[in-house]
Amino acid sequence: MAVNYVVFFICALICLLGATGVVFSRNPVHAALSLVATLFGIAVLFVQQSAHFLAAVQVIVYTGAIVVLILFVMMLLGVDQEEDIDEEPLLGVRAAGTIVATILLLGLLAVFFLQSNRSTLVTGERSVTAPLSVDASLDSTKGVAETAGPDNMATLGRLLFTRYVFAFEVTAALLTIAVVGAVVLARRPDRLQPVPDEPESMDDDFMAALESEAGH
Template identity: 40%
Template sequence: MEVAVFLLFAALVLVSALVVVLHRNPIYAVMSLVVTLVSIAVLFVLLGAPFLAAIQVLVYTGAIVVLFLFVIMLLNVSGDGSTAFGLQKIVAAGAAVGFSTLLLVLFWGRFEGLPLPPLEEADVALRPLARALLGTYLLPFEMVGLLLLAAVTAATVLARRADREKT
Protein backbone atom coordinates (compact mmCIF):
# COMPACT_ATOMS: atom_id res chain seq x y z
CA MET A 1 0.00 0.00 0.00
CA GLU A 2 2.68 2.48 1.05
CA VAL A 3 4.87 1.50 -1.88
CA ALA A 4 1.98 1.98 -4.29
CA VAL A 5 1.25 5.46 -2.90
CA PHE A 6 4.94 6.33 -3.04
CA LEU A 7 5.30 5.18 -6.65
CA LEU A 8 2.16 7.03 -7.71
CA PHE A 9 3.19 10.34 -6.15
CA ALA A 10 6.87 10.03 -7.06
CA ALA A 11 5.79 9.61 -10.67
CA LEU A 12 3.43 12.58 -10.30
CA VAL A 13 6.28 14.73 -8.95
CA LEU A 14 8.50 13.88 -11.91
CA VAL A 15 5.84 14.23 -14.60
CA SER A 16 4.39 17.47 -13.25
CA ALA A 17 7.89 18.94 -12.76
CA LEU A 18 8.63 18.17 -16.40
CA VAL A 19 5.39 19.87 -17.42
CA VAL A 20 6.46 22.94 -15.41
CA VAL A 21 9.57 23.42 -17.53
CA LEU A 22 8.26 22.14 -20.85
CA HIS A 23 4.74 23.56 -21.16
CA ARG A 24 4.43 26.63 -23.36
CA ASN A 25 1.54 28.18 -21.46
CA PRO A 26 2.83 29.77 -18.22
CA ILE A 27 -0.51 29.25 -16.44
CA TYR A 28 -0.34 25.52 -17.11
CA ALA A 29 3.29 25.51 -15.92
CA VAL A 30 2.33 27.15 -12.63
CA MET A 31 -0.68 24.86 -12.11
CA SER A 32 1.61 21.92 -12.72
CA LEU A 33 3.98 23.32 -10.11
CA VAL A 34 1.08 23.13 -7.65
CA VAL A 35 0.71 19.42 -8.42
CA THR A 36 4.47 18.95 -7.92
CA LEU A 37 4.48 20.68 -4.54
CA VAL A 38 1.38 18.88 -3.23
CA SER A 39 2.80 15.53 -4.34
CA ILE A 40 6.05 16.30 -2.48
CA ALA A 41 3.90 17.04 0.59
CA VAL A 42 2.38 13.56 0.23
CA LEU A 43 5.90 12.11 0.13
CA PHE A 44 6.66 13.98 3.37
CA VAL A 45 3.62 12.33 4.98
CA LEU A 46 4.87 8.93 3.83
CA LEU A 47 8.23 9.71 5.44
CA GLY A 48 6.46 10.35 8.74
CA ALA A 49 6.76 14.14 8.72
CA PRO A 50 3.18 15.47 8.63
CA PHE A 51 4.22 18.86 9.98
CA LEU A 52 6.60 19.44 7.07
CA ALA A 53 3.84 18.34 4.70
CA ALA A 54 1.33 20.82 6.14
CA ILE A 55 3.89 23.64 6.04
CA GLN A 56 4.86 22.70 2.49
CA VAL A 57 1.27 23.05 1.30
CA LEU A 58 0.53 26.11 3.44
CA VAL A 59 3.61 28.11 2.43
CA TYR A 60 4.39 26.98 -1.09
CA THR A 61 1.09 26.10 -2.70
CA GLY A 62 -1.02 28.31 -0.47
CA ALA A 63 1.00 31.49 -0.74
CA ILE A 64 4.07 31.53 -2.97
CA VAL A 65 2.63 29.89 -6.08
CA VAL A 66 -0.49 32.06 -5.78
CA LEU A 67 1.83 35.05 -6.06
CA PHE A 68 3.45 33.51 -9.17
CA LEU A 69 0.00 33.17 -10.70
CA PHE A 70 -0.92 36.67 -9.65
CA VAL A 71 2.12 38.13 -11.41
CA ILE A 72 1.53 36.07 -14.55
CA MET A 73 -2.09 37.17 -14.74
CA LEU A 74 -1.29 40.83 -14.04
CA LEU A 75 1.46 40.95 -16.67
CA ASN A 76 -0.70 38.86 -18.99
CA VAL A 77 2.27 36.76 -20.09
CA SER A 78 1.27 34.81 -23.16
CA GLY A 79 2.50 31.41 -24.19
CA ASP A 80 4.30 32.32 -27.42
CA GLY A 81 7.84 33.52 -28.02
CA SER A 82 9.34 30.65 -26.07
CA THR A 83 11.94 30.11 -28.79
CA ALA A 84 13.62 33.36 -27.78
CA PHE A 85 16.59 33.38 -25.39
CA GLY A 86 18.26 30.45 -27.16
CA LEU A 87 21.58 31.10 -25.49
CA GLN A 88 19.96 31.48 -22.07
CA LYS A 89 18.28 28.11 -22.42
CA ILE A 90 21.55 26.39 -23.28
CA VAL A 91 23.34 28.02 -20.35
CA ALA A 92 20.46 27.10 -18.01
CA ALA A 93 20.48 23.48 -19.16
CA GLY A 94 24.25 23.31 -18.69
CA ALA A 95 24.01 24.84 -15.22
CA ALA A 96 21.25 22.42 -14.21
CA VAL A 97 23.18 19.36 -15.37
CA GLY A 98 26.37 20.65 -13.72
CA PHE A 99 24.63 21.37 -10.43
CA SER A 100 22.91 17.99 -10.24
CA THR A 101 26.20 16.23 -11.06
CA LEU A 102 27.88 18.18 -8.28
CA LEU A 103 25.13 17.19 -5.82
CA LEU A 104 25.31 13.55 -6.88
CA VAL A 105 29.10 13.46 -6.47
CA LEU A 106 28.90 15.15 -3.07
CA PHE A 107 26.16 12.87 -1.73
CA TRP A 108 27.61 9.73 -3.27
CA GLY A 109 30.96 10.29 -1.64
CA ARG A 110 29.37 10.90 1.72
CA PHE A 111 26.69 8.26 1.93
CA GLU A 112 28.06 5.43 -0.16
CA GLY A 113 27.78 2.16 1.69
CA LEU A 114 26.18 3.75 4.73
CA PRO A 115 22.65 2.59 5.44
CA LEU A 116 20.84 5.89 6.00
CA PRO A 117 19.04 5.90 9.34
CA PRO A 118 15.33 6.61 8.89
CA LEU A 119 13.89 9.77 10.42
CA GLU A 120 12.60 9.15 13.90
CA GLU A 121 9.47 10.48 15.49
CA ALA A 122 11.70 12.41 17.91
CA ASP A 123 13.29 14.32 14.99
CA VAL A 124 10.16 15.46 13.20
CA ALA A 125 7.52 15.78 15.94
CA LEU A 126 6.42 19.33 16.69
CA ARG A 127 8.08 19.90 20.06
CA PRO A 128 11.59 18.64 19.15
CA LEU A 129 11.37 20.57 15.88
CA ALA A 130 10.37 23.75 17.69
CA ARG A 131 13.12 23.25 20.28
CA ALA A 132 15.69 22.76 17.52
CA LEU A 133 14.58 25.80 15.51
CA LEU A 134 14.06 28.21 18.39
CA GLY A 135 16.71 26.76 20.71
CA THR A 136 19.70 24.94 19.30
CA TYR A 137 19.66 26.65 15.90
CA LEU A 138 18.12 29.96 16.93
CA LEU A 139 20.84 32.12 15.37
CA PRO A 140 20.84 30.50 11.89
CA PHE A 141 17.01 30.48 11.97
CA GLU A 142 16.83 34.19 12.76
CA MET A 143 19.51 34.92 10.17
CA VAL A 144 17.44 33.25 7.46
CA GLY A 145 14.49 35.36 8.59
CA LEU A 146 16.61 38.50 8.39
CA LEU A 147 17.83 37.53 4.92
CA LEU A 148 14.23 37.13 3.70
CA LEU A 149 13.28 40.47 5.24
CA ALA A 150 16.22 42.16 3.51
CA ALA A 151 15.21 40.62 0.18
CA VAL A 152 11.61 41.82 0.58
CA THR A 153 12.74 45.32 1.55
CA ALA A 154 15.14 45.50 -1.41
CA ALA A 155 12.44 44.34 -3.82
CA THR A 156 10.03 46.98 -2.47
CA VAL A 157 12.66 49.73 -2.82
CA LEU A 158 13.47 48.67 -6.38
CA ALA A 159 9.78 48.54 -7.34
CA ARG A 160 9.13 51.99 -5.88
CA ARG A 161 12.12 53.52 -7.67
CA ALA A 162 10.87 52.20 -11.02
CA ASP A 163 7.48 53.66 -10.14
CA ARG A 164 8.92 57.09 -9.43
CA GLU A 165 10.92 57.19 -12.64
CA LYS A 166 7.76 56.54 -14.60
CA THR A 167 5.82 59.46 -13.12
Protein backbone atom coordinates (compact mmCIF):
# COMPACT_ATOMS: atom_id res chain seq x y z
CA MET A 1 0.00 0.00 0.00
CA ALA A 2 2.98 2.27 -0.20
CA VAL A 3 1.83 3.41 -3.61
CA ASN A 4 -1.30 4.83 -2.05
CA TYR A 5 0.73 6.97 0.30
CA VAL A 6 2.96 8.23 -2.47
CA VAL A 7 -0.02 9.07 -4.68
CA PHE A 8 -1.76 10.83 -1.85
CA PHE A 9 1.31 12.79 -0.95
CA ILE A 10 1.89 13.98 -4.49
CA CYS A 11 -1.75 14.90 -5.04
CA ALA A 12 -2.00 16.66 -1.71
CA LEU A 13 1.06 18.68 -2.63
CA ILE A 14 -0.46 19.60 -5.97
CA CYS A 15 -3.74 20.58 -4.33
CA LEU A 16 -2.09 22.76 -1.73
CA LEU A 17 0.24 24.44 -4.20
CA GLY A 18 -2.68 25.10 -6.50
CA ALA A 19 -4.72 26.53 -3.66
CA THR A 20 -1.95 28.90 -2.62
CA GLY A 21 -1.57 29.82 -6.26
CA VAL A 22 -5.24 30.75 -6.48
CA VAL A 23 -5.03 32.93 -3.42
CA PHE A 24 -1.67 34.56 -3.95
CA SER A 25 -1.34 34.91 -7.73
CA ARG A 26 -1.25 38.43 -9.03
CA ASN A 27 -2.51 37.46 -12.43
CA PRO A 28 -6.08 36.09 -12.47
CA VAL A 29 -5.28 33.73 -15.32
CA HIS A 30 -2.50 32.19 -13.28
CA ALA A 31 -5.01 31.82 -10.47
CA ALA A 32 -7.37 29.99 -12.81
CA LEU A 33 -4.63 27.63 -13.92
CA SER A 34 -3.68 26.94 -10.32
CA LEU A 35 -7.32 26.12 -9.69
CA VAL A 36 -7.17 23.64 -12.55
CA ALA A 37 -4.19 21.99 -10.90
CA THR A 38 -6.08 21.72 -7.60
CA LEU A 39 -9.12 20.27 -9.34
CA PHE A 40 -6.99 17.66 -11.03
CA GLY A 41 -5.40 16.72 -7.74
CA ILE A 42 -8.80 16.33 -6.18
CA ALA A 43 -9.98 14.21 -9.11
CA VAL A 44 -7.09 11.83 -8.54
CA LEU A 45 -7.94 11.68 -4.85
CA PHE A 46 -11.51 10.82 -5.83
CA VAL A 47 -10.23 7.96 -7.95
CA GLN A 48 -8.14 6.78 -5.05
CA GLN A 49 -11.29 6.54 -3.00
CA SER A 50 -13.16 4.58 -5.66
CA ALA A 51 -15.33 7.49 -6.74
CA HIS A 52 -14.48 7.03 -10.39
CA PHE A 53 -17.58 8.60 -11.84
CA LEU A 54 -17.18 11.65 -9.67
CA ALA A 55 -13.58 12.03 -10.77
CA ALA A 56 -14.61 11.96 -14.41
CA VAL A 57 -17.47 14.38 -13.81
CA GLN A 58 -15.12 16.64 -11.85
CA VAL A 59 -12.76 16.90 -14.80
CA ILE A 60 -15.48 17.25 -17.39
CA VAL A 61 -17.68 19.72 -15.52
CA TYR A 62 -15.36 21.61 -13.21
CA THR A 63 -12.16 21.91 -15.20
CA GLY A 64 -13.70 21.46 -18.60
CA ALA A 65 -16.62 23.83 -18.27
CA ILE A 66 -16.66 25.97 -15.15
CA VAL A 67 -13.05 27.15 -15.22
CA VAL A 68 -13.28 27.55 -19.00
CA LEU A 69 -16.25 29.83 -18.45
CA ILE A 70 -14.34 31.82 -15.87
CA LEU A 71 -11.41 32.16 -18.27
CA PHE A 72 -13.79 33.26 -21.04
CA VAL A 73 -15.18 36.02 -18.91
CA MET A 74 -11.67 37.06 -17.98
CA MET A 75 -10.58 37.28 -21.56
CA LEU A 76 -13.71 38.92 -22.88
CA LEU A 77 -13.90 41.54 -20.18
CA GLY A 78 -10.21 42.20 -20.04
CA VAL A 79 -10.11 41.68 -16.32
CA ASP A 80 -6.90 39.84 -16.76
CA GLN A 81 -5.10 42.90 -15.56
CA GLU A 82 -3.02 42.10 -12.58
CA GLU A 83 -4.55 42.97 -9.31
CA ASP A 84 -2.36 44.84 -6.97
CA ILE A 85 -2.53 42.55 -4.02
CA ASP A 86 0.12 44.34 -2.07
CA GLU A 87 -2.09 47.29 -1.40
CA GLU A 88 -5.26 46.86 0.54
CA PRO A 89 -7.62 49.82 0.80
CA LEU A 90 -9.85 48.46 3.53
CA LEU A 91 -8.31 48.37 6.96
CA GLY A 92 -7.88 45.16 8.78
CA VAL A 93 -9.00 42.89 5.97
CA ARG A 94 -5.71 41.06 5.86
CA ALA A 95 -5.59 40.51 9.57
CA ALA A 96 -9.22 39.46 9.60
CA GLY A 97 -8.60 37.05 6.77
CA THR A 98 -5.66 35.44 8.43
CA ILE A 99 -7.47 35.13 11.74
CA VAL A 100 -10.57 33.64 10.17
CA ALA A 101 -8.60 31.16 8.12
CA THR A 102 -6.54 30.07 11.09
CA ILE A 103 -9.60 29.64 13.28
CA LEU A 104 -11.33 27.67 10.55
CA LEU A 105 -8.38 25.40 10.06
CA LEU A 106 -7.84 24.78 13.73
CA GLY A 107 -11.54 24.32 14.32
CA LEU A 108 -11.93 21.78 11.55
CA LEU A 109 -8.86 19.87 12.61
CA ALA A 110 -10.11 19.89 16.17
CA VAL A 111 -13.46 18.47 15.10
CA PHE A 112 -11.80 15.78 13.12
CA PHE A 113 -9.10 14.75 15.50
CA LEU A 114 -10.10 15.57 19.04
CA GLN A 115 -12.82 13.05 19.55
CA SER A 116 -13.46 11.51 22.89
CA ASN A 117 -13.64 8.18 21.15
CA ARG A 118 -10.86 8.75 18.71
CA SER A 119 -10.82 5.24 17.39
CA THR A 120 -14.28 5.64 15.94
CA LEU A 121 -13.22 8.29 13.56
CA VAL A 122 -10.09 6.81 12.26
CA THR A 123 -11.19 3.25 11.91
CA GLY A 124 -14.24 4.23 9.98
CA GLU A 125 -16.82 2.44 12.04
CA ARG A 126 -20.21 3.96 12.09
CA SER A 127 -20.63 6.07 15.14
CA VAL A 128 -24.41 5.93 15.17
CA THR A 129 -25.98 3.26 17.22
CA ALA A 130 -29.15 2.74 15.21
CA PRO A 131 -28.94 1.67 11.60
CA LEU A 132 -30.46 3.92 9.03
CA SER A 133 -33.80 2.62 7.92
CA VAL A 134 -33.26 1.95 4.30
CA ASP A 135 -35.20 0.13 1.71
CA ALA A 136 -33.32 -3.05 1.08
CA SER A 137 -33.41 -2.58 -2.65
CA LEU A 138 -32.22 0.98 -2.54
CA ASP A 139 -29.51 0.29 -0.12
CA SER A 140 -27.35 3.32 -0.10
CA THR A 141 -25.45 1.47 2.54
CA LYS A 142 -24.48 -0.94 -0.18
CA GLY A 143 -21.14 0.52 0.30
CA VAL A 144 -18.54 2.22 -1.67
CA ALA A 145 -15.87 -0.41 -1.39
CA GLU A 146 -18.06 -3.21 -2.63
CA THR A 147 -19.21 -1.17 -5.51
CA ALA A 148 -15.92 0.08 -6.71
CA GLY A 149 -15.01 -0.31 -10.30
CA PRO A 150 -17.69 -0.72 -12.92
CA ASP A 151 -20.45 -0.91 -10.35
CA ASN A 152 -19.69 2.45 -8.88
CA MET A 153 -21.64 4.15 -11.59
CA ALA A 154 -24.49 1.67 -11.38
CA THR A 155 -24.87 2.22 -7.63
CA LEU A 156 -24.70 5.96 -7.99
CA GLY A 157 -27.20 5.92 -10.82
CA ARG A 158 -29.59 3.76 -8.90
CA LEU A 159 -29.32 6.05 -5.88
CA LEU A 160 -29.84 9.17 -7.91
CA PHE A 161 -32.87 7.91 -9.74
CA THR A 162 -34.65 6.22 -6.87
CA ARG A 163 -33.77 7.60 -3.49
CA TYR A 164 -32.69 11.10 -4.50
CA VAL A 165 -34.82 11.55 -7.57
CA PHE A 166 -36.63 14.56 -6.14
CA ALA A 167 -33.39 16.36 -5.44
CA PHE A 168 -32.24 15.37 -8.92
CA GLU A 169 -35.28 16.93 -10.55
CA VAL A 170 -34.96 20.03 -8.42
CA THR A 171 -31.34 20.50 -9.46
CA ALA A 172 -32.39 20.08 -13.08
CA ALA A 173 -34.90 22.87 -12.60
CA LEU A 174 -32.18 24.89 -10.87
CA LEU A 175 -29.87 24.55 -13.85
CA THR A 176 -32.60 25.67 -16.23
CA ILE A 177 -33.33 28.70 -14.07
CA ALA A 178 -29.61 29.49 -13.90
CA VAL A 179 -29.31 29.39 -17.69
CA VAL A 180 -32.32 31.64 -18.17
CA GLY A 181 -31.00 33.99 -15.53
CA ALA A 182 -27.58 34.17 -17.14
CA VAL A 183 -29.10 34.94 -20.53
CA VAL A 184 -31.20 37.70 -19.03
CA LEU A 185 -28.30 39.15 -17.09
CA ALA A 186 -25.85 39.15 -19.96
CA ARG A 187 -28.24 40.51 -22.54
CA ARG A 188 -27.42 43.91 -23.85
CA PRO A 189 -29.99 46.52 -22.92
CA ASP A 190 -31.54 48.70 -25.61
CA ARG A 191 -31.88 46.02 -28.16
CA LEU A 192 -34.75 47.54 -30.01
CA GLN A 193 -33.31 50.96 -30.57
CA PRO A 194 -30.71 51.35 -33.26
CA VAL A 195 -27.24 52.23 -32.09
CA PRO A 196 -27.15 56.03 -32.24
CA ASP A 197 -23.83 56.64 -33.88
CA GLU A 198 -24.45 54.40 -36.83
CA PRO A 199 -26.25 55.87 -39.86
CA GLU A 200 -29.72 54.59 -40.66
CA SER A 201 -28.73 53.87 -44.19
CA MET A 202 -25.38 53.91 -45.79
CA ASP A 203 -26.44 55.63 -49.00
CA ASP A 204 -27.63 59.12 -48.09
CA ASP A 205 -25.44 59.64 -45.11
CA PHE A 206 -22.41 58.32 -46.87
CA MET A 207 -22.74 60.68 -49.78
CA ALA A 208 -23.51 63.52 -47.42
CA ALA A 209 -20.48 62.66 -45.33
CA LEU A 210 -18.30 62.51 -48.40
CA GLU A 211 -19.53 65.84 -49.63
CA SER A 212 -18.98 67.46 -46.29
CA GLU A 213 -15.51 65.96 -46.21
CA ALA A 214 -14.79 67.27 -49.66
CA GLY A 215 -16.12 70.64 -48.64
CA HIS A 216 -13.74 70.94 -45.68
